[in-house]
Amino acid sequence: MNYRRQLEQLYEAVTGRAAADMHLFKAARGNVLTLPRRLNIYADGYGERLRAAVAADYPALAAFMGAGAFNAVVDVYVAATPSRHWDLNLYPIGLPDLVSPGPAKDLATLEAAIVAVFWAADSAPLTPTDLTGIDEAAFAQMPLDLRTASRLLRFEAAPNAYLTAHRSGAAAMMGVGPEHLLIVRHDHEVHRHALEPLEYDVLTRLSQGQNLTEAIATEAAAEHLPHWLGRWLTDGFFNQS
Amino acid sequence: MMSSSHLGYGLGLRRPHYGHFLNERPRSVDWLEIISDNYIRAHAGYHDMLCDLRTDYPIVMHGVGLSIGTTDALDGDYLSALKGLADKLEAAWVSDHLCFTGINGQNSHDLLPIPYTEEALKHLIPRIHQVQAVLGRELVLENASTYVEFDGASLSEAEFFAELHARTGCGILLDINNVHVSSFNHGWDARAYIDAVPSAAIKQYHLAGHTDHGDYLFDTHNAPVADPVWALYDYARSVHGDRATLIEWDADIPAFEVLEAELDKVRAR
Structure with missing residues (x-):
């Protein structure tokens, strides 16, 4: 058996995808530990490691669903989802796909977005200083790209309020939505900004490539724009270029 | 007298002690080892923190994701990110493990053993050369703790390391606990x-x-160094001499003072 096949055999045994050919491995000298138990040390560690990585990123979802239901979803995810990246931090991000539509899925999506934003690539924020000298007409035609480390989200339920209560240690209750959010990493911290529905619509249009004039589709939006712009720039909503 | 590569006695930099190192800069720690994988994709805030600490401590980068033994191609993005951080921190050296962590595009996130055969040597030698060429520096490889051995090995683990060193110039991070x-x-x-x-x-x-x-x-890294490991460390030093020595503690991480006391034990030997 060649080198590659030897590695594959051990890997498949460790990840529970196939039984290993025990003849591949050496019986130990002076130690009673059997080969199956030796392989199980690795196999047990594999499952525990992946489950722990997922659980660490979804504390509020675990509280909302209850340990039994949450662990069942995690077990299904780990069994169905091999890790395909050296960075274990990215592994848990796909969990929301396995959660049934409803408040639990909203909460899973929110917690996954926080992880994704935390690990997303850096980008410099657009600041008021960057706009110095740009006239109003030119500014109105500017594309404004949301930060690389950001996610624009809309939920039917109210997972953000639930998460806030959960993190503060208060009794968390899932409320009725909708909630509109921008999750953005700015000054090295992940922030959750609650948005007005109209503001969410404008940011959605901007994220789709419309310029400011196109994105401000209503008089109400135009009226709110000065207030929104101040916050967007202060809180680092957009990439510098 | 310490040689230039004998940095003294160091600790692994772990999250619960970030504040202590940043605020107190304890002189009882000669150098810091970071888990490379935790920082090479991290945002600039972490890099700023490491650069700040670098002004007071030499930093060694120790990885778990290189997977030098796998038959998959080396990950160019991983290597260039590793080099970028090593250059930024002027890392004293860059280490990882003699193992494979995954194959065929999948990853176990574990340090899995390889067979110690001539075929394995032929596979690893050009890969180590490739890594060293990208990094522009020597690669240092650590012996991992193992629970299963491939049959048909033509070399012991230590002999395999010796061959790798002879044929690539790679260094060895000798983990006494793992031995x-x-x-x-x-x-x-x-x-x-x-x-x-x-x-x-x-x-x-x-x-x-x-x-x-x-x-x-x-191998849990969640407890003080055991007596037989101290004895083996003394033996290694009697055979090979002093080297930069690190206390690793990765789970159930105790107060800084507990780690400092372990370092004092190293110094006192």
């Missing part, structure tokens, strides 16, 4: 292992705690 754990688990002679490692290759020693499950030892 003890693997020797117990496989019935090896731990002192013979130490004897077989080439002195010139040893860049660093690791010391850590393990868990005794009765019929096997498990």
Whole structure:
């Protein structure tokens, strides 16, 4: 058996995808530990490691669903989802796909977005200083790209309020939505900004490539724009270029 | 007198002690080792923190994701990110493990053993050269704790390391706890292992705690260094001399003072 096949055999045994050919491995000298138990040390560690990585990123979802239901979803995810990246931090991000539509899925999506934003690539924020000298007409035609480390989200339920209560240690209750959010990493911290529905619509249009004039589709939006712009720039909503 | 590569006695930089290092800059710690994988994709805030600490401490980068033994192609993005951080921090050296972590595009996130055969040597030697060329510096490889051995090995683990060093110039991070754990688990002679490692290759020693499950030892890094490991460390130093030595503690991380006391034990030997 060649080198590659030897590695594959051990890997498949460790990840529970196939039984290993025990003849591949050496019986130990002076130690009673059997080969199956030796392989199980690795196999047990594999499952525990992946489950722990997922659980660490979804504390509020675990509280909302209850340990039994949450662990069942995690077990299904780990069994169905091999890790395909050296960075274990990215592994848990796909969990929301396995959660049934409803408040639990909203909460899973929110917690996954926080992880994704935390690990997303850096980008410099657009600041008021960057706009110095740009006239109003030119500014109105500017594309404004949301930060690389950001996610624009809309939920039917109210997972953000639930998460806030959960993190503060208060009794968390899932409320009725909708909630509109921008999750953005700015000054090295992940922030959750609650948005007005109209503001969410404008940011959605901007994220789709419309310029400011196109994105401000209503008089109400135009009226709110000065207030929104101040916050967007202060809180680092957009990439510098 | 310490050689230029003998940095003294160091600790692994772990999250619970970020504040202590940033605010107190304890002089009881000569140098810091970081887990490379935790930082190479991290945002600039982490890099700023490491650069700040670098003004007071030499930094060694220790990875777990290189997977030098796998038959998959080396990950160019991983290597260039590793080099970028190593250059930024002027890392004293860059290490990882003699193992494979995954194959065919999948990853176990574990340090899995490889067979110690001529075929494996032929596979690893050009890969180590490739890594060293990208990094522009020597790669240092650590012996991992293992629980299973491939049959048909033509070399012992220590002999395999010696061959890799001879044919690539790579360094060795000799983890004394791992020698003890693997020797117990496989019935090896731990002192013979130490004897077989080439002195010139040893860049660093690791010391850590393990868990005794009765019929096997498990490398947990969650406890003080055990007495047999201290004895083996003394033996390694008597054979190979002093080297930069690190206390590794990765789980159930205690107060800084506990780690400092472990470092004091190293210094007192």
